[in-house]
Amino acid sequence: MADFVAKLTELQYYILAGEASEIVNHLCQCGSGLxxxxxxxxxxxYKATCEKCYIRDHFHNPFHWVRVWQREGWYLKADISYLDNNQYTIQLPCSRGSLCKEPTNPNIVTLVDMNGIHGTRISYCGCNGDPDRVQQLMNARLFPGSVRFPRTLMTFRVLDDYMKQNLASKKSLYDYIRALRSLSDGFFTQEVLDPHPQFRLATHIWRKLRIDKHTGQAHNLSAAFPHQIPGSIVQFCLACPKDGFNMEEGWERTPPELK
Incomplete structure (x- = not known):
């Protein structure tokens, strides 16, 4: 502890130095003139860049918070949709390639991720006419808050993270969402969108889907265990003796001392 106390001033300097950049207001090396x-x-x-380079570098990480330098001398924390004159839209994967040439009009959505709650824009692939929104969202590992017209989305990893924390520490869903809202904005938390009702519904459905996957019911495992209750979510233990499955014929005649 004494070693750290002696370095407190220096450590604080490094933290404050990271809140700015020496190349702010310098032309980006990409040659775009920005x-x-x-x-x-x-x-x-990640070094300071222009908006064009940031969008290119975050094509596969669109849920990172962007820090935009303000004239007053500080960085504004914002969603990626803040870029491109507050019109940037996250485009879901196209069935014909990485970028769709016929995307739908932007949809304003609330997106819940492990680093906070985003108010952002997404567009769907419209190559085949009216898009199957649920299919495209699930392919992008985004869970819809509604199967009709999703306005709230959750990443798969934030749902898994809540399940782990709820199992390990019994953290309530209300406290978990409150923590995510604080991550989004620790000063004006009350102004952050509250997806609590949609997130609660999603966790119920997600838990059911995960249980079916982990117990094998998603692969019709019941067909291999006809003596079990059809559709049972009780986990199957291959090591446990089961008549007709992993026990030799005539096992019932085994001497008592060998059973």
């Missing part, structure tokens, strides 16, 4: 006014603290050692 200034290096955005950063990402979710990426490891």
């Amino acid at each position: 200034y290096c006014n955005v950063k990402c603290h979710d990426c490891f050692q």
Whole structure:
């Protein structure tokens, strides 16, 4: 502890130095003519770049918080949709390639991830006419809050993370959502969107889907265990003796001392 106390001033300096960048308001090296006014603290050692480079670098990480340099001398924490004059839209994968040439009009959605709650824009692939929104969202590992017209989305990893925390520490869903809202904005938390009702519904459905997957019911495992109750979610133990499955014929004649 004494070693750290001696370095407190120096450590604080490094923290404050990371809140700015030496190349802010310098032209980006990409040659676009734009200034290096955005950063990402979710990426490891991401240097300040222009908006164009940031969007290119975060094509597969669109839920990182973007830090946009303000004229007053500080970084504004915002969703990626804040870029491109507050019109940037996350495009879901296209069946014909990485970028759809016929995307749908942007949809404003609330997206819940492990780093907070985002108010963002997404567009669906419209190559085949009216898009199957649920299919496209699930393929992008986003769980819809509704199967009709999703307005709230949850990443698979945030649902899994809540399940783990609820199992390990009995953390309530209310406290978990409150923590995510604080991560989004620790000063004006009350202004952050509250997806509590949709998230609660999603966790019930997610738990059922996970149980069916882990117990094998999603693969029709009951067909191999006809002596079990059809559709049972009781986990099957292959080591436990089961007549007609992993026990030799005539086992009932085994001497008592060998049973």
